[in-house]
Every structure is written in structure tokens, then in C-alpha cells.
Amino acid sequence: MDTSDKLQHILVVDDSTSVRYALEKHLTEAGFKVSLAVDGQDGLNIALENDFDLVITDIDMPKMDGFELCSKLKGEEKTSHIPIIVLSSRDSDEHVEHGFRVGADAYLAKGGNIQENIERIKDILSAQNFLTGSRILVVDDSSSVRLFLKTGLMEEGFVVETATNGKEAFDMLPDFNPNLIISDLMMPEMDGGELCRAINKSEVYKSIPVIIMSTLSDKPVMRRLMREGAATYLVKPFTITQLSIVIEEIFSSNFRLMMEEKERLQMEHQLTLAAIASLVQALEARDPMTRGHSERVARIAQGIAAELDFKPSQLERLLLIGQLHDLGKIGVRDDVLLKKARLEEDEFEHIKDHSNVVADILRPIKSLHDILEVTHSHHERWDGNGYPDGLKGEEIPIKARIIAVADVYEAITSERPYRDSMPTRVAVDIITEERGKQLCPTCVDAFLKWFERTGGHVDLPKQFQQGATH
Numbered sequence: 001m002d003t004s005d006k007l008q009h010i011l012v013v014d015d016s017t018s019v020r021y022a023l024e025k026h027l028t029e030a031g032f033k034v035s036l037a038v039d040g041q042d043g044l045n046i047a048l049e050n051d052f053d054l055v056i057t058d059i060d061m062p063k064m065d066g067f068e069l070c071s072k073l074k075g076e077e078k079t080s081h082i083p084i085i086v087l088s089s090r091d092s093d094e095h096v097e098h099g100f101r102v103g104a105d106a107y108l109a110k111g112g113n114i115q116e117n118i119e120r121i122k123d124i125l126s127a128q129n130f131l132t133g134s135r136i137l138v139v140d141d142s143s144s145v146r147l148f149l150k151t152g153l154m155e156e157g158f159v160v161e162t163a164t165n166g167k168e169a170f171d172m173l174p175d176f177n178p179n180l181i182i183s184d185l186m187m188p189e190m191d192g193g194e195l196c197r198a199i200n201k202s203e204v205y206k207s208i209p210v211i212i213m214s215t216l217s218d219k220p221v222m223r224r225l226m227r228e229g230a231a232t233y234l235v236k237p238f239t240i241t242q243l244s245i246v247i248e249e250i251f252s253s254n255f256r257l258m259m260e261e262k263e264r265l266q267m268e269h270q271l272t273l274a275a276i277a278s279l280v281q282a283l284e285a286r287d288p289m290t291r292g293h294s295e296r297v298a299r300i301a302q303g304i305a306a307e308l309d310f311k312p313s314q315l316e317r318l319l320l321i322g323q324l325h326d327l328g329k330i331g332v333r334d335d336v337l338l339k340k341a342r343l344e345e346d347e348f349e350h351i352k353d354h355s356n357v358v359a360d361i362l363r364p365i366k367s368l369h370d371i372l373e374v375t376h377s378h379h380e381r382w383d384g385n386g387y388p389d390g391l392k393g394e395e396i397p398i399k400a401r402i403i404a405v406a407d408v409y410e411a412i413t414s415e416r417p418y419r420d421s422m423p424t425r426v427a428v429d430i431i432t433e434e435r436g437k438q439l440c441p442t443c444v445d446a447f448l449k450w451f452e453r454t455g456g457h458v459d460l461p462k463q464f465q466q467g468a469t470h
Contacts, residue, residue, distance in 0.1 A: 007033040008125055009050070013043035013057040013069060014087070019110070023056065030118050040064025044072055047079050054125055056085045056108075059099070067102050074103035081157060083124055134251065135159045137176060139169040139183035139195065140213075149182065152240030158247075166190030170198055173205055180247065185214035185225075193225055200229030209250050213238075292460055293410060298322025299458045300406035300450075301399075307446035308402075318399060321374045325403050370399075378403040381438045401440035405431060405447045408439065413456070424456040 010032050012023045024034045035050065037043035041063040047055060055073065059066040066086055073079040083105040099107055106124055108117050136158045138149045146162040153160045161176050163169035167190040169181065181199070183192040190198075192212045199205045209231035214221075222233040231250050234243065301322045302315050310318065336347045377391060377400035384392030396404075412427035428451055435444040 007031065008053040009033045009035065010054045010056060010121075011035050011037060011043060011047055011050075011052045013037040013040060013055065013061070013066070015039050015058065015061045019058070019087075026114050026118060027121075030122070040066060040069035043069055047073060047082070048076065052079075052082055054083050054085065054121065055079075056087050056121075058087055067098060070099065070103040085121065085124065133157065133159060134179040135161070135176060136247075137161050137163060137169055137172065137178040137181045139163045139166060139181060139187070139192070141165055141184065141187045145184070149240075149243075152243075156240065156244050166192060166195030166198070169195055173199075173208075178208060180209050180211070180250065182211045182213060182243075185212055185216065185221075193228060196225060196229050211246065211250070293414065294323050294326055295460055296410045296414070296458050297325060297403065297406045299460065300409060300447075301402050303450040303454060304402050304405060304443060304446045305399075307449045308398075308442070317370070318402070321371050321399055322403060322406065324371055325375050325378055325407065327375060373397050374400045374403060376400075378407060380404070382440050383437050386438075396440070398440075398443075401443045402446075405439050405443045408434070409447065409456070424451075427456075 010027055012020055012027070012034060013036075014020050014023070015038055020036045020038075024036060027034045035046060035052070037046050039061040040057070043055070043057060044064065055069075057066040057069050064072075070084050070086070073082060073084060084103060085106045085108055086099040086104040087108050087110060106120065108120060136153055138146055138153070138160060139162070140146050140149070141164050146164075150160045150162055161172065161178070163172055165187045166183065169183065170190070181195070183195055185192040192210075192214070196210050196212065199208060199210060206229070210229065211232055211234060212225050212230045213234040213236055215236045217235045225233055232246060234246065298319045299322070301318050305315055305318050336343065339347070374397055376388070377396055380386035380389065380391040380396045380400065382393060382396070382401070384390055386396075408431055409427050412422050412430060413424055415421045428448070431439060431444055431447060435441050
């Protein structure tokens with residue numbers, strides 16, 4: 001659930017006091033706003049007077065049972081869009097089927113695992129949010145059909161555009177980017193079958209489901225269109241309600257696939273980051289004095305960014321960027337990286353090449369391209385005399401400028417093979433002197449605010465504290 005928006009509001013309808021308050025407790029702990037009703041009539045009145053994202057109702061209740069409540073909620077314009085979960089111990093196929101017939105969207109058995117039920121509730125709300133506002137492209141050469149479908153689907157909460165034939169529809173895809181296409185079969189210029197084949201051949205658009213509609217009820221034609229990529233086939237005439245049910249089924253299926261793909265990508269992302277983190281740890285293990293350097297830079301950068309009013313999600317990303325900012329040094333030779341004397345010119349050129357090394361490591365991973373931008377540019381200077389590209393001023397990404405300030409402070413106040421650590425106040429004086437020369441003025445000012453607030457103290461996890469001097 002997106003906690004940045006207002007809490008999603010759930011109405012619980014049950015004549016059992018213990019069930020009502022148990023659900024209220026668990027749903028509130030899960031981050032939902034909850035209202036309670038003691039029977040179907042009470043639930044209907046409350047639903048009509050307030051705005052809800054979901055209704056959970058028992059079946060057996062006085063005055064009005066859950067089945068009648070479902071039917072009435074779906075019959076009212078104000079509440080017809082609200083998903084309904086039937087909660088009951090009557091779990092026979094007959095009762096489940098009847099619940100779906102009168103408008104229930106899901107069925108949860110009483111006494112089931114509460115955490116599993118909460119997750120199911122979250123899934124239903126996520127699917128509903130995915131459905132609401134989805135973009136549908138209606139394609140038909142009949143103006144009356146286009147008007148009928150557009151009006152009806154917009155009333156259902158969809159964003160709708162129309163096209164008169166398949167070619168016009170295909171040309172609209174880049175700008176409108178629909179979540180679903182509903183196309184007539186027989187049309188001039190490009191018919192529904194040709195449109196379906198064109199979409200299915202496109203790497204960009206082949207994931208868009210297509211519903212083909214026609215007055216023809218020829219089974220061989222239907223099967224052929226399904227083979228060519230159609231999600232389903234509807235025989236005219238049909239009602240908006242019938243079409244909405246088909247759309248919900250398609251979107252629910254697509255949503256589940258989308259969530260599964262999202263989970264797969266998140267897992268791959270986590271594994272990738274774990275592998276990269278291992279590289280950073282291997283890098284720092286080469287020199288015990290630099291143990292925790294990347295973590296300290298990351299924490300300091302977060303502090304600077306907080307003074308610049310970065311959002312929590314941006315701060316979290318910046319922590320990762322800071323942890324990976326020196327990844328390229330994995331490609332620097334030990335005799336250069338650990339050298340205690342002043343570097344020769346060719347050795348310094350070798351050091352400078354580490355920005356390109358990190359680019360080679362991260363470039364194939366699209367989800368880390370924002371990190372690549374920063375790790376590649378954090379040695380640029382505000383005055384344009386940095387490397388690798390000689391960027392100047394605001395040409396340098398803001399996060400790279402923040403990392404640069406944090407990196408200078410951490411380097412000065414930590415022990416190195418070639419010198420002892422320096423006091424924090426010396427570091428502050430050096431950073432202040434470099435304001436507008438090596439370092440971004442805005443980032444330096446934010447650093448000074450952070451230092452004034454914290455005294456330059458950085459809290460590190462235990463595994464990074466060895467070798468830390470402050």
C-alpha cells in the first residue's frame with residue numbers, strides 16, 4: 001500500500017462484536033482506516049454516506065444479510081465500483097457461487113490465517129487501484145459503437161480514447177500508451193485481426209491485451225484470432241456490465257503477472273546488489289585502513305541531502321550510491337592503491353581510470369543507471385578541472401556533488417597509508433575553502449548545516465566500525 005497517500009478506508013460489516021473488533025485491530029495494524037457496521041442495513045447506510053476503498057461483509061446477519069448488501073451496493077452508483085469481500089464460515093461451492101453472482105469480488109473463510117487474509121486484502125486493493133484509471137483504446141468504424149463504449153467505460157472509471165480503424169489505432173499507441181485495446185473485427189484500412197497481429201509482432205506493444213468484438217460467432221475465426229494474440233473474443237451485442245467483467249478478468253490476470261514479474265525483478269535486483277556489495281567489501285579488505293569508508297561516505301551524504309530536503313526514497317537511494325561510489329577501485333592495482341609515497345603521474349592516471357571501471361561494471365544493469373551516473377562523476381570539480389569528463393558547475397549531477405563533499409570530509413578525517421587522520425575542524429576549514437572551486441557551494445552549505453547539527457558524528461553498523469576514527 002502506498003503510505004504516501006491517505007490511508008485506504010475499509011468498511012467491516014459483521015453482527016459479531018468480537019469479529020468486528022478483531023478485524024479492526026488487525027486491519028489498523030496493517031495500515032488501513034477502518035469503519036464498522038453491525039448488520040447489512042447499517043453497512044449500506046454507512047457506505048452511502050462515506051467513501052470506502054473496500055467492504056468486508058459477513059453473510060448471516062439480521063435486517064439485511066451479506067448477499068443482499070452486495071446486491072444493493074453494486075446497484076448504487078456511489079458504491080458500485082467498491083470491491084466487496086465476503087467473509088463467512090459458509091464455504092460451500094453453492095454459497096461462494098451465489099456471493100460472486102450478487103457482486104462479491106472475493107471470498108475469505110472465517111477462521112483462516114489472519115496474515116494471509118490481510119495479504120489477500122492488500123492484493124485486492126492493489127488490483128483495484130491498477131484497474132481504476134486504466135487507459136483503454138476503443139477501435140471501431142461505427143461512430144455509435146465508439147460513443148457507446150467510450151461513454152460507458154468512462155463511467156466505469158477508465159480513461160478512453162477512440163480510433164476509427166486499426167491503422168489509426170496503431171499510430172496512437174506511442175502517445176496514448178493504452179493498458180487495453182478493444183477492437184472491432186471488420187474495419188477498412190486495417191481490420192481487427194491485422195491490428196492484433198501487428199501488436200503481437202511488436203516488442204514494444206505485444207504485452208497490451210486486445211479484445212476483439214464482432215457480430216460473427218464463428219468458432220474457427222475466434223480460435224484463429226486467439227492464436228494471433230487476442231486476449232478474448234466478444235460477440236456483439238453485449239452490455240457495458242458484461243464488458244466490464246471481461247476487462248476486470250483480463251486486468252486481474254495481467255496484474256498478477258505484473259506483480260510476479262515485479263517480484264522476480266526485485267529478487268534479481270537484490271541478488272545483483274548483494275554481489276556488488278561483496279565486491280565493495282573485497283575492495284576494502286585489501287586495505288584495513290579504508291574499512292567502512294564507503295559506508296561513512298554514504299551516511300554523511302545522506303545527512304547533507306537531508307539538509308537539502310531530499311525525500312525519504314531519495315535518501316535511501318543515496319545511501320546505496322554512497323556505498324558503491326568507489327566500486328571502480330576494484331580495478332586499481334595494489335601497488336598503487338596501497339602506496340604510502342606520493343603517486344607518480346602514470347599511477348595517478350591509473351587511479352583516475354577507476355571511474356571507467358565502475359561504468360563497465362554497472363552499465364549492463366539498467367536499474368542501476370542512476371547510480372552509474374553518480375559513481376562516474378563524483379570526481380568532477382565545480383570549477384571544471386575534475387575527471388573523467390571535465391564537467392563544470394551544475395552539469396555535474398547533484399548527487400555526485402553531494403558524494404564529492406562527503407568523500408572529501410571522510411578522507412581528511414580518516415587515517416590513510418600515506419598520512420594520519422586530521423581533526424574534523426581542519427576538514428571543515430578545507431571544505432569551506434574549496435567552496436565554489438572544487439566543491440559545489442550549495443552542497444558545502446548543506447554540509448556545514450549537517451556538521452553544525454551533528455558535530456560530524458557518523459553512526460555506523462558494527463561491521464563497519466573497525467578502523468573508524470570518529
